[in-house]
Each structure stands twice: as structure tokens, then as C-alpha cells.
Amino acid sequence: MDYINLNYRPNEGDLLSCMVIKGENLEKLANEIAGESSIGTWTKVQTMKSDIYEKLRPKVYEIKEIGEENGYKVGLIKIAYPLYDFEINNMPGVLAGIAGNIFGMKIAKGLRILDFRFPAEFVKAYKGPRFGIEGVRETLKIKERPLLGTIVKPKVGLKTEEHAKVAYEAWVGGVDLVKDDENLTSQEFNKFEDRIYKTLEMRDKAEEETGERKAYMPNITAPYREMIRRAEIAEDAGSEYVMIDVVVCGFSAVQSFREEDFKFIIHAHRAMHAAMTRSRDFGISMLALAKIYRLLGVDQLHIGTVVGKMEGGEKEVKAIRDEIVYDKVEADNENKFFNQDWFDIKPVFPVSSGGVHPRLVPKIVEILGRDLIIQAGGGVHGHPDGTRAGAKAMRAAIEAIIEGKSLEEKAEEVAELKKALEYWK
Amino acid sequence: MDYINLNYRPNEGDLLSCMVIKGENLEKLANEIAGESSIGTWTKVQTMKSDIYEKLRPKVYEIKEIGEENGYKVGLIKIAYPLYDFEINNMPGVLAGIAGNIFGMKIAKGLRILDFRFPAEFVKAYKGPRFGIEGVRETLKIKERPLLGTIVKPKVGLKTEEHAKVAYEAWVGGVDLVKDDENLTSQEFNKFEDRIYKTLEMRDKAEEETGERKAYMPNITAPYREMIRRAEIAEDAGSEYVMIDVVVCGFSAVQSFREEDFKFIIHAHRAMHAAMTRSRDFGISMLALAKIYRLLGVDQLHIGTVVGKMEGGEKEVKAIRDEIVYDKVEADNENKFFNQDWFDIKPVFPVSSGGVHPRLVPKIVEILGRDLIIQAGGGVHGHPDGTRAGAKAMRAAIEAIIEGKSLEEKAEEVAELKKALEYWK
Numbered sequence: 001m002d003y004i005n006l007n008y009r010p011n012e013g014d015l016l017s018c019m020v021i022k023g024e025n026l027e028k029l030a031n032e033i034a035g036e037s038s039i040g041t042w043t044k045v046q047t048m049k050s051d052i053y054e055k056l057r058p059k060v061y062e063i064k065e066i067g068e069e070n071g072y073k074v075g076l077i078k079i080a081y082p083l084y085d086f087e088i089n090n091m092p093g094v095l096a097g098i099a100g101n102i103f104g105m106k107i108a109k110g111l112r113i114l115d116f117r118f119p120a121e122f123v124k125a126y127k128g129p130r131f132g133i134e135g136v137r138e139t140l141k142i143k144e145r146p147l148l149g150t151i152v153k154p155k156v157g158l159k160t161e162e163h164a165k166v167a168y169e170a171w172v173g174g175v176d177l178v179k180d181d182e183n184l185t186s187q188e189f190n191k192f193e194d195r196i197y198k199t200l201e202m203r204d205k206a207e208e209e210t211g212e213r214k215a216y217m218p219n220i221t222a223p224y225r226e227m228i229r230r231a232e233i234a235e236d237a238g239s240e241y242v243m244i245d246v247v248v249c250g251f252s253a254v255q256s257f258r259e260e261d262f263k264f265i266i267h268a269h270r271a272m273h274a275a276m277t278r279s280r281d282f283g284i285s286m287l288a289l290a291k292i293y294r295l296l297g298v299d300q301l302h303i304g305t306v307v308g309k310m311e312g313g314e315k316e317v318k319a320i321r322d323e324i325v326y327d328k329v330e331a332d333n334e335n336k337f338f339n340q341d342w343f344d345i346k347p348v349f350p351v352s353s354g355g356v357h358p359r360l361v362p363k364i365v366e367i368l369g370r371d372l373i374i375q376a377g378g379g380v381h382g383h384p385d386g387t388r389a390g391a392k393a394m395r396a397a398i399e400a401i402i403e404g405k406s407l408e409e410k411a412e413e414v415a416e417l418k419k420a421l422e423y424w425k
Numbered sequence: 426m427d428y429i430n431l432n433y434r435p436n437e438g439d440l441l442s443c444m445v446i447k448g449e450n451l452e453k454l455a456n457e458i459a460g461e462s463s464i465g466t467w468t469k470v471q472t473m474k475s476d477i478y479e480k481l482r483p484k485v486y487e488i489k490e491i492g493e494e495n496g497y498k499v500g501l502i503k504i505a506y507p508l509y510d511f512e513i514n515n516m517p518g519v520l521a522g523i524a525g526n527i528f529g530m531k532i533a534k535g536l537r538i539l540d541f542r543f544p545a546e547f548v549k550a551y552k553g554p555r556f557g558i559e560g561v562r563e564t565l566k567i568k569e570r571p572l573l574g575t576i577v578k579p580k581v582g583l584k585t586e587e588h589a590k591v592a593y594e595a596w597v598g599g600v601d602l603v604k605d606d607e608n609l610t611s612q613e614f615n616k617f618e619d620r621i622y623k624t625l626e627m628r629d630k631a632e633e634e635t636g637e638r639k640a641y642m643p644n645i646t647a648p649y650r651e652m653i654r655r656a657e658i659a660e661d662a663g664s665e666y667v668m669i670d671v672v673v674c675g676f677s678a679v680q681s682f683r684e685e686d687f688k689f690i691i692h693a694h695r696a697m698h699a700a701m702t703r704s705r706d707f708g709i710s711m712l713a714l715a716k717i718y719r720l721l722g723v724d725q726l727h728i729g730t731v732v733g734k735m736e737g738g739e740k741e742v743k744a745i746r747d748e749i750v751y752d753k754v755e756a757d758n759e760n761k762f763f764n765q766d767w768f769d770i771k772p773v774f775p776v777s778s779g780g781v782h783p784r785l786v787p788k789i790v791e792i793l794g795r796d797l798i799i800q801a802g803g804g805v806h807g808h809p810d811g812t813r814a815g816a817k818a819m820r821a822a823i824e825a826i827i828e829g830k831s832l833e834e835k836a837e838e839v840a841e842l843k844k845a846l847e848y849w850k
Contacts, residue, residue, distance in 0.1 A: 189509075256649035
């Protein structure tokens with residue numbers, strides 16, 4: 001069956017997919033990809049009906065050869081899927097079609113999904129963030145500056161009391177948000193039930209002392225029923241947040257959790273994403289994943305630092321920021337391949353985390369702007385004078401930006417910053 | 426901090442990971458991977474305690490340089506993690522550590538997890554399959570021969586009645602199992618609630634007519650709460666099976682679903698796996714994923730056909746089969762890098778699906794053996810005389826093996842097989 005129609009102009013209601021592919025014959029490959037992601041089979045079937053072909057067939061409407069690699073042609077293709085193909089508010093089911101078997105087809109020597117365009121009816125079938133940037137700022141009473149977060153370090157191993165104490169030190173030093181690390185769940189040495197109450201006790205103490213709003217982001221990553229049990233405990237303990245490792249948990253759990261009745265701000269950590277976003281041969285871009293998580297309704301999402309220890313170049317990270325923050329996004333045909341209208345879907349707070357310390361703060365804010373959560377783990381707990389000093393130094397680096405001062409100027413006022421700048425060149 | 430200890434001999438209780446890595450300096454990269462997947466930070470932190478380092482640090486106990494690529498060294502490394510690092514019965518949480526941030530580290534120019542060795546205490550923390558091969562054979566009263574499955578085609582688009590009719594035709598032609606395709610969930614044209622009752626009605630009719638046990642595998646892929654709702658409907662309708670797209674649903678949903686009280690045989694489709702299993706640069710092997718799904722407790726899992734339309738060479742597919750079927754598996758240091766004892770975890774029924782037709786059946790069984798579910802979609806519904814004839818042809822191809830006949834000999838007895846062999850050369 002033929003799905004190629006280079007004269008087709010996608011209509012507003014189509015779901016569009018853009019991918020880079022590699023194969024012997026781009027047309028043949030593009031046609032098989034369109035079939036395998038919709039109604040196709042490797043051979044003609046007697047059970048096919050003409051109205052099915054008419055109503056459900058996707059159209060490959062763009063095929064651009066862009067290079068050659070190991071003797072294979074490399075092409076950029078775009079496919080338009082009629083929404084009728086899908087149960088549109090079932091993200092796992094939709095992805096089983098448009099991002100399912102196609103990666104495993106022998107004929108494909110490379111297949112990487114770069115972007116999706118979700119049409120109005122599709123976007124409106126999803127809740128999106130409950131709080132979004134504005135809601136988080138209101139909750140924390142922080143109008144304009146970037147938010148400062150830390151992750152309790154070491155990643156795992158501290159006992160519950162030690163964990164809560166480190167959180168307290170960070171809060172009173174000036175950190176707004178304290179997060180569990182992605183691999184801390186409910187280990188022997190730091191059980192979830194104890195940790196949440198003890199850490200929130202420290203939050204309240206820090207709020208009293210600082211007069212500032214503070215928040216804790218407990219990691220409820222677990223099998224779904226257990227996730228719900230931990231969320232109920234977090235609710236009982238008075239947490240405004242929960243944190244989920246959204247990739248290792250999976251789309252079914254993330255969509256379903258957002259549709260529960262909880263009123264949490266959902267912080268999304270993306271551990272394991274690079275297993276499918278980093279290869280240039282097979283996989284899906286972080287930009288496409290980030291758009292999916294915005295629809296599913298996380299409130300905060302890690303997108304990279306550009307300057308820290310994690311991969312992700314400036315243009316790509318900025319493009320991801322655009323897609324999760326703005327209401328209307330325009331294609332740049334480099335990282336964003338479609339115009340995307342987000343209608344009433346609230347913006348997701350971008351999070352920069354991974355190898356951050358005070359010296360990097362100005363550059364990160366310059367690149368990603370002030371609507372940003374800057375998280376430093378080592379950059380706080382690695383300060384020569386400890387966590388509280390490290391928090392002060394990071395907070396001072398952020399305030400320097402707000403006050404239009406250089407780090408060096410601010411360091412003259414804040415000794416902890418001065419020491420941090422000497423320590424991390 | 427230093428995690429390299431090439432004299433370390435892993436003890437029985439360690440969780441082991443084997444990966445191929447690419448970087449400028451293999452020792453430095455291996456050390457950072459060990460840290461990032463456990464207790465490490467990019468800089469020394471004041472909050473680290475010596476007992477944490479002693480008790481929780483993983484050991485890089487093997488580093489073998491195996492090549493060079495684009496100026497980077499390529500190495501095979503093995504890491505031993507103390508179980509104490511983990512909440513062992515929380516698979517998403519465990520993976521957030523051992524398969525989380527490490528893929529995104531700038532210093533890693535390539536990182537692909539090849540295999541895990543799960544120790545006794547870890548394996549015993551999981552349920553594994555409820556039925557496994559024996560339980561499925563008992564349910565379907567099929568002692569020895571491979572099971573024959575089909576997928577209703579076209580993948581999506583048929584109305585509910587049409588879908589049920591195709592299933593009936595396949596069953597009476599000789600198919601044992603009829604499956605929804607991975608992208609059929611509850612679309613406008615074929616709602617789950619209708620489909621399940623109508624298709625099971627046809628199952629019962631086919632059972633009566635054939636005197637054989639027949640089964641339907643409805644796709645309950647959805648956000649978790651909706652998955653449970655559909656499972657309850659399937660239970661009410663008398664289905665012995667459910668099918669889940671395990672990769673797009675995710676580890677949290679799959680583990681939690683198995684821990685529910687349902688008594689279903691769980692058929693696991695792996696759509697989207699190749700987004701992270703196929704690249705040689707970044708990702709995780711299908712073998713490692715298959716071991717995880719065996720622990721989580723799926724009863725049937727797609728592993729490839731070797732000869733059909735999906736990628737996956739003979740050695741790799743056989744190695745995956747070994748890992749999901751046998752009680753004790755020995756390393757071959759090609760696809761299996763550890764000896765693995767599965768203790769009481771039942772075997773998973775391997776499924777070969779994708780581009781299968783009668784002519785390929787002998788080769789598939791020769792490679793993968795008789796404890797196998799052979800699924801043909803196009804290979805049944807594409808038969809010139811339709812679904813029932815296609816089912817007869819596939820069933821005859823399987824019976825030829827049991828009877829020790831060649832396809833050609835069997836084709837003399839079964840006209841539908843003869844026609845299929847002429848049609849698909």
C-alpha cells in the first residue's frame with residue numbers, strides 16, 4: 001500500500017511526526033514506516049477494507065535527502081497521521097503506534113524521531129501541568145528570580161536524620177527546594193515513611209527561621225500502587241511536591257498519576273532518558289519527550305544545563321525550554337520541526353541540574369532565562385565550609401544577577417560566595 | 426572517590442552490570458559511571474561519610490579495552506553493586522540508579538548496558554510469571570507443539586464486529602491465540618468494551634466447533650487506572666489473557682499490574698524497545714530488558730523471529746530465549762555476560778512475531794525450539810483465500826514439524842498450505 005503523497009498539505013487536525021531515517025531507499029523506507037505505525041502489514045491482507053485505507057492511512061508528505069552514511073541514504077521525513085487512528089487521550093497507546101515497532105524494522109538502518117506536532121483536539125485531551133510556572137511561583141512566593149534547588153548528597157547512604165539535617169542546612173542557607181536524588185526511594189537506611197515526616201519537620205523549622213517559603217520534593221518512584229501509597233503519605237505529611245523519575249516509571253504511570261485527585265506539584269526527573277535520546281541512529285529526541293511530558297502534566301522537568309556535566313548543546317536545550325515554556329512555538333528546522341500551539345496547557349518549569357556551582361550560574365541564566373530552577377548538589381554540599389555556606393554562595397550568585405552585579409562584586413559582600421569562586425575555578 | 430578495584434571478586438549477593446563504554450580514558454569513565462549510578466557527585470561533598478563509602482560503593486572489577494572508534498577507546502566493563510544501595514523490590518527505583526543518569530554523562534561518548542546479574546535475594550523479591558510456559562500449555566491444553574497465534578489485521582481500522590469475525594475465522598482455521606495489534610486500544614471504530622465481549626463470544630463459538638481451547642489477548646495498554654478498569658472488564662468477560670505494550674506503559678505499571686490480584690496470563694508486546702536497544706552507542710540490550718520483564722512477571726514476551734521483518738540476529742535472539750526460558754543460564758561472553766540463576770522464577774513463553782508466514786516456520790522452530798509461540802498476522806490474513814485458509818496453512822506448517830514431514834509433503838495433504846507456499850516464495 002502506498003502512503004507517500006508529497007503534494008499532501010497536512011490539515012490542522014493531523015498529528016505530525018518528523019524523523020531522520022537511514023536506509024537503502026528513502027521512499028521505500030518512509031512508506032514502510034508509515035504503514036508499520038498505522039494500518040500496514042508486510043504483505044497485502046484480505047481483511048483490509050478500502051474505507052480503512054481512505055480514513056486511516058497516514059501520508060508521507062515530505063522526504064528530503066540530507067546525506068549519506070556507511071553507504072546508506074540519510075533523509076528527513078514528515079508523516080501526517082489522521083487523529084482517527086488513535087485513542088487520543090491514551091498516550092501509551094498512541095506511542096505504541098507512532099513510536100512503536102518502527103525502530104525495530106530491519107529495513108531501517110537508522111530511525112530517530114525528532115519532533116511531533118500535536119493538533120488542537122489532541123492537546124485538549126490532556127491535562128497538562130496543574131501548577132505550571134505561575135502556580136509554583138505563587139506557592140513559593142518567588143515572583144521573578146530563578147528558583148534555587150539542591151539535591152541531598154550523597155545520592156544515597158545518609159540515614160534519615162542526616163538527610164533531614166542536610167535539607168535544613170540547605171534551606172536556611174537560602175535554598176528554596178530540596179530534592180531526593182533520583183536513586184533514593186525507600187532503602188533500608190532511609191525509609192520513605194520516616195524521611196518524609198522528618199524532612200518536612202525541618203522544612204517548617206527553616207521556614208520559621210528564614211521567613212521564606214521552603215519545599216521538599218520526595219521521590220515517590222515505585223510500582224504504581226506503591227507510588228500512590230507514598231503520595232498519600234506525602235499528602236498526610238503536608239508535602240506540596242512529589243518527585244517522579246518519569247522515564248523509568250513510564251508513560252502509563254505518569255499520565256495516570258496526574259489524573260489522580262492529588263494536588264501536588266510534580267517534579268519530573270528524567271533519569272534513563274539518554275538511553276533513547278542520545279544516539280544519533282535510533283531513538284527519540286529529548287525535545288519530543290519533553291512535549292509529551294508537558295501534555296501528561298508534569299510541573300517541573302530537567303532539561304539540561306548546557307554548561308554542566310550532562311550532555312545537551314545550547315541550541316537543543318533552549319529549544320526544549322521553548323517547547324515546555326511558551327504558548328506558541330515556531331519551527332527552527334534545527335531542533336523544532338513544527339509550529340506548536342499549546343492552547344491552555346500551562347508552561348512547565350525548566351530545571352537545570354548536573355554539575356552546577358556558583359561560577360556557572362550567570363551563564364546558565366544568560367542561556368535559559370530567569371524562569372528557571374537551578375539545582376546544585378555538589379555545588380552546595382561540596383562547599384569547603386559545608387552545606388549552609390554552599391547554599392548561601394549559590395543564593396548569592398542568583399541574587400547577583402537580580403541586582404545586576406558581577407559574581408566578583410557580590411563575592412565582596414558574601415564571603416561564602418568568595419570561597420566558592422576560589423574553590424571551583 | 427575511587428571505585429576501581431580490579432582485584433575485587435564479586436560476591437554472590439552483588440548486583441552486577443556489564444556495559445560497553447566509549448571515552449577518552451576508560452578508567453576515568455568507568456569510575457565516573459560507578460559513582461553516578463550509586464553515591465557519587467562530580468565534586469567532593471562535606472556530607473559524605475566514610476561508612477557510606479565503605480558500605481555502598483560499587484566496585485569496577487573489570488575493564489577490558491576492546492577497540493577504538495572515532496579516536497575514543499572502547500571498553501567492556503563490569504561493576505558490582507552492593508544490594509544495600511537499593512530498595513530491591515522497586516524496579517523503577519533500582520533502574521534510576523544502575524540505568525539512570527549514566528547515559529547522559531558528557532564524559533561518556535558511548536554507553537550500552539549489555540547484561541545484569543541479579544543475585545538470589547534480588548530475584549526472590551520479584552513474583553516472576555504467574556503461569557509461565559507450563560501454565561499456558563495447561564490452560565490451552567497444548568502439551569508440546571509450538572503455539573500458533575495471529576494478530577487481527579489490519580492493525581487498526583476494523584469495526585468491532587469485523588474484528589471479532591476475523592478472530593473467529595482464524596480460530597476455526599487452527600490458530601490458538603488471537604491478539605490485538607500493539608496500536609489497537611479503544612479507538613472510535615473499535616471500543617475496548619464492545620470488542621472484548623464480541624471477540625470472546627467468537628472464541629466460545631470457535632471452541633465449540635473445533636473442540637480445541639482458544640484464547641484472546643486484548644490490549645489493555647493505557648494510563649494505569651484505565652488499564653485496571655479494562656482488566657476488570659476483561660475479567661468480567663471471561664478472558665484468560667491480557668496484553669500489555671510493556672515498554673510504552675513502563676516499569677512502574679508493569680510491576681504494579683503483576684502485583685494486582687488478577688489471574689491473567691500477561692502477554693508482553695515490546696513496541697518501542699528498539700528506541701533504546703538497537704543503537705550500538707547508547708542504550709540497553711534487549712537481553713537485559715527481557716531479564717527485567719521476566720522478574721516483573723510477564724508470561725509471554727516478543728523476542729524476535731531472526732528470519733522475519735524485525736531486527737535481531739540468531740545468536741542474540743537465542744540468548745534472549747535462554748534468559749527467559751531456562752532456570753540456570755551460563756555466560757557466553759557474546760550476548761550473555763553473566764551466569765544467572767533464576768531460582769523459582771517461572772520461564773516466560775518466547776514469542777516470534779513479525780513478517781512470519783508458513784515457509785519460515787521450520788527455520789524459526791529449528792532456531793528457537795518448540796517451546797515457542799509463533800505469531801503470523803500478514804502470514805494468515807494475507808493468504809489468497811483469506812484468514813481461515815491462512816490459519817490452516819500456518820497450523821499445517823507447525824504440524825508438519827511435529828509429524829516429521831517437510832512442508833512440501835504436508836502441502837500435498839493441506840491445499841491451503843500448498844497455496845501459501847506458492848504465494849510466499
